[in-house]
Structures are given as C-alpha cells and as structure tokens.
Amino acid sequence: AQSVSQHNHHVILSEAASLELGCNYSYGGTVNLFWYVQYPGQHLQLLLKYFSGDPLVKGIKGFEAEFIKSKFSFNLRKPSVQWSDTAEYFCAVNKVGGSQGNLIFGKGTKLSVKP
Amino acid sequence: EPEVTQTPSHQVTQMGQEVILRCVPISNHLYFYWYRQILGQKVEFLVSFYNNEISEKSEIFDDQFSVERPDGSNFTLKIRSTKLEDSAMYFCASTQAMKADTQYFGPGTRLTVL
Structure with a gap:
C-alpha cells in the first residue's frame, strides 16, 4: 500500500532560521505531490504542488520543495522562517491514472517558530 | 476567493445516534471528497464522489457511512450509528474538473461521540 512518511513530528526553530521538512513516499508509479499547511484554528491550505516539469517548485510565502524521483522524496524548504510560519505541515501524494485522486497524507510536522 | 464551507464546526452526539455533516464545495467543482483525522493521527481518505455516485472509497467507509449530494450545492x-471511535475531524474537499487535481479543503467539522 502507498504511504507517505514525514520524518519530523515537531520542529522548533528561531526566526530567521532555515527550514527543511522531509517527506518520502512509497509508490512506484507516477504521482502528484503536495504540501498543505494548517495554521492554528484554520483549514488545510495548499502551499505548493508538483505535477510535472521542473522538480523545484515554488509556493506561497517563500516556500519551495524539490522532487527527487530517485529518492522518492519531496522535501519542503524555506530559507528564513517567520513566527507566522508556526503551523502544521502535511505532505500528500496521489496517484496519476487509475485513481479518483484521493490524497494520501503523511502524519504532519508541527513547526513552532520562536520570535 | 471561493472556499469550501462545512457545517457545523463542532458536533457532539451520543453513541448510536445518526449524524449528518454538511459541506458546500466550490461551485464549479465536480469531484468531492471526505477525509477524517482522528486526534494525533494522519488525515485519512474516506470517499470520493463524482457525477452523483461514489467513485472510490476506503476500508474505513463501511456500511454505516453514506454520502449524498441532495441538491446542486450541498x-x-x-454516519448512521456513531461509535466512540468515529470521534475525529472530518474534512470535505473538492476539485475543479480533473481527478487528481488540487483539492481545496473546508475548515472541518469536529465530531465528538460520547
């Protein structure tokens, strides 16, 4: 069965620190990849997505992610975090073709940014 | 910007009772989904819905669950007979046209079964 692994459960950073959140998936076929963010008390919002093309994708709020097919990874990065980035971050994939697009989520990584 | 909305935001019910969670997807979207997240666990897919029928469902989506699009918007x-383990956050999502496109999520309904 397909799965998504997020390596860090809780990450604590100071403002201006760099961020990298790991995400690996297990599925041999073609996938679409997503990072969603959930700010406290709010709903899941799309940060960025990868469908095809340039494996380095840029999202909102200065986030980017790199798809490395050989490593089945889609790590999220931000060079300098802000207090307002405090949230929970979810990596998700869905299969291309054959499925109606249901997302498979990782467990999420809680990011706390200290001012 | 159009959003997916969900009501109620919080539902408390007694075990064995029926509950109906409501969602209004984005108006020009055609694919609809329900997910749930038990506290401390992953967001899990329940069911997808297209053209007035279920497209796909997970193992979680057993006979006690059903989905419906009773009108053009909802x-x-x-959940027919709720169990304690149904307590979770339930998220609705929709996509515009193509399956496997970006899914837009609602704010969720927190269901508490006592």
Missing part, C-alpha cells in the same frame, strides 16, 4: 456525509 454534499453530505451521514
């Missing part, structure tokens, strides 16, 4: 999830 998309509902019914």
Whole structure:
C-alpha cells in the first residue's frame, strides 16, 4: 500500500532560521505531490504542488520543495522562517491514472517558530 | 476567493445516534471528497464522489457511512450509528474538473461521540 512518511513530528526553530521538512513516499508509479499547511484554528491550505516539469517548485510565502524521483522524496524548504510560519505541515501524494485522486497524507510536522 | 464551507464546526452526539455533516464545495467543482483525522493521527481518505455516485472509497467507509449530494450545492456525509471511535475531524474537499487535481479543503467539522 502507498504511504507517505514525514520524518519530523515537531520542529522548533528561531526566526530567521532555515527550514527543511522531509517527506518520502512509497509508490512506484507516477504521482502528484503536495504540501498543505494548517495554521492554528484554520483549514488545510495548499502551499505548493508538483505535477510535472521542473522538480523545484515554488509556493506561497517563500516556500519551495524539490522532487527527487530517485529518492522518492519531496522535501519542503524555506530559507528564513517567520513566527507566522508556526503551523502544521502535511505532505500528500496521489496517484496519476487509475485513481479518483484521493490524497494520501503523511502524519504532519508541527513547526513552532520562536520570535 | 471561493472556499469550501462545512457545517457545523463542532458536533457532539451520543453513541448510536445518526449524524449528518454538511459541506458546500466550490461551485464549479465536480469531484468531492471526505477525509477524517482522528486526534494525533494522519488525515485519512474516506470517499470520493463524482457525477452523483461514489467513485472510490476506503476500508474505513463501511456500511454505516453514506454520502449524498441532495441538491446542486450541498454534499453530505451521514454516519448512521456513531461509535466512540468515529470521534475525529472530518474534512470535505473538492476539485475543479480533473481527478487528481488540487483539492481545496473546508475548515472541518469536529465530531465528538460520547
């Protein structure tokens, strides 16, 4: 069965620190990849997505992610975090073709940014 | 910007009772989904819905669950006889046209079964 692994459960950073959140998936076929963010008390919002093309994708709020097919990874990065980035971050994939697009989520990584 | 909305935001019910969770997807979207997140666990897919029928469902989506699009705007999830383990956050999502496109999520309904 397909799965998504997020390596860090809780990450604590100071403002201006760099961020990298790991995400690996297990599925041999073609996938679409997503990072969603959930700010406290709010709903899941799309940060960025990868469908095809340039494996380095840029999202909102200065986030980017790199798809490395050989490593089945889609790590999220931000060079300098802000207090307002405090949230929970979810990596998700869905299969291309054959499925109606249901997302498979990782467990999420809680990011706390200290001012 | 159009959003997916869900009501109620919090539902408390007694074990064995029926609940209906409501969602209004984005108006020009055609694919609809329900997910749930038990506290401390992953967001899990329940069911997808297209053209007035279920497209796909997970193992979680057993006979006690049903979905319906009763009119042109609402998309509902019914749990016939709730169990304690149904306590979770339930998220509705929709996509515009193509399956496997970006899914837009609602704010969720927190269901508490006592």
